Amino acid sequence: MKTEQTVSVLNDLLQITNDRIEGFEKVEGKVWEMYPDIKDEYDRMISQSKIMKNELINLITEKGGKPQDSPSVAGALHRTWIDIKNSFTLGNLEESTLENVIFGEKAAIDAYQKALESGDLCEKSSEIVSEQLNSLKVSYDQFKNIEEYKKK
Structure with missing residues (x-):
């Protein structure tokens, strides 16, 4: 297995994690007024993402790679698309925001x-990425059923 491939895969995940952090930080206070019960979980997801980011940076550095510690172009385009979509949303902006969170979590899981x-990750990297994947799945499961949040 080539170290360069491992570093490349880890850098891709680092960019996705940075996209996740930026996306989470764009959520407006109105969402929390409407869905106060999920604010703590959302804050936990932001903290978790920052820990994941640091873990990925450490793995890349240990492999002698240079962390590409910035959001991706695709992530920036997606956030811009969401901003445009939300500017034309006639319905509930808060629900649309939560739907975008779920979409982003699913993309990160994939x-x-x-x-x-x-097969490009070494054993240590695979273990950490697997743990991070499990955390993403837990977050996704908690947010995917918007109907439950509407009832609260």
């Missing part, structure tokens, strides 16, 4: 799963 299946 990317992490592909990274694990690629």
Whole structure:
């Protein structure tokens, strides 16, 4: 297994994690007024993402790689698309925001799963990425059923 491939995969996950952090930080206070019960979970997800980011940076550095510690172009385009979409939303902006969180979590899960299946990660990296994937799945499960939050 080539170290360069491992570093490349880890850098891809680092960019996805940075996209996740930026996306979470864009959520407006109105969402929390409407859904106060999920604010603590959301704050936990932001903290978790920052820990994941540091773990990935450490793995990249240990492999002698240079962390590409910035959000991706695709993530920036997605956030811009969400901003445009939300500016034309006639319905409930808060619900739309939560739907976008769920979409982003699903995309992160898919990317992490592909990274694990690629065979490009060393054992230590695979263990940490697998743990991070499990955390993403827990967060996704907690947010995917918006109907439950509407009832609260």
